[in-house]
Amino acid sequence: CNHMKYKLAIVFLHIALVCFTQDADSIKVTHEIDSLVQTTKIHLGKSEFDEAIQTILIAEKKILEKFGKENANYGNCCNIHGVALLNKHNFAESEKYLLEAKEIRAKVLGKEDTKYTDVLDNLGVLYMNTGLFDKAEKQYLEAKAIREKTVGKEHIAYSKTLTNLG
Numbered sequence: 001c002n003h004m005k006y007k008l009a010i011v012f013l014h015i016a017l018v019c020f021t022q023d024a025d026s027i028k029v030t031h032e033i034d035s036l037v038q039t040t041k042i043h044l045g046k047s048e049f050d051e052a053i054q055t056i057l058i059a060e061k062k063i064l065e066k067f068g069k070e071n072a073n074y075g076n077c078c079n080i081h082g083v084a085l086l087n088k089h090n091f092a093e094s095e096k097y098l099l100e101a102k103e104i105r106a107k108v109l110g111k112e113d114t115k116y117t118d119v120l121d122n123l124g125v126l127y128m129n130t131g132l133f134d135k136a137e138k139q140y141l142e143a144k145a146i147r148e149k150t151v152g153k154e155h156i157a158y159s160k161t162l163t164n165l166g
Contacts, residue, residue: 026066026067029062029066029067030073032062033059033062033063033073036055036056036058036059036062037056037059037073037076037077037080039055040052040055040056040059040080040084041080043055043084044080044083044084044087047087049084049085049087049088050088052080052084053081053084053085053088056077056080056081056084057081059073059077060074060077060078060081063077069104070104070107070108071104071108072104072105072108072109072115074104075100075101075104075105075108075109075115075119076101076115078097078098078100078101078104079097079098079101079105079115079118079119079122081097082094082095082096082097082098082100082101082119082122082126083098083122085097086098086122086125086126086129089129091126091129091130094126095123095126098119098122098123098126099123101119101122102116102119102120102123105119111146112146112149112150114147114150114151114157116146117142117143117146117147117150117157117161118157120139120140120142120143120146121139121140121143121160121161121164123135123136123139124136124137124139124140124143124164125164127139128164137165140161140164140165141165143161144158144161144162144165147161
């Protein structure tokens with residue numbers, strides 16, 4: 001009976017060790033991704049769009065390898081990548097990334113999350129820049145309705161959407 005308890009204890013110890021190692025590895029990768037995202041945002045702020053794209057591609061690769069496509073971090077990277085491409089006037093690729101961000105954020109975070117409405121605004125900007133005014137308005141109106149309901153008319157994000165609507 002003691003021999004069985006010993007074997008059972010070893011099995012539980014092994015399981016705990018494996019789980020802890022996986023969690024520690026996930027935390028390490030998450031910190032690396034966060035750092036890459038922050039570096040990308042710095043590049044964007046300095047209008048260093050090529051560097052921003054190179055950096056966000058590294059973050060995307062790490063996310064896909066460790067967590068897969070359907071998570072908030074990947075949706076965030078897609079949004080940032082789309083914004084960088086938008087600023088480079090690469091509108092077709094920008095739309096691809098922004099639509100992917102929209103889909104992921106809707107699925108993972110829900111349509112009432114502020115990150116979802118942020119991507120709607122970014123799509124609106126893209127469509128305005130490409131002369132697709134009806135599509136832009138549709139994105140802005142969806143963002144406006146969600147923000148009115150979730151953060152209220154006094155919130156700066158709501159006023160940002162109103163400004164975008166003109």
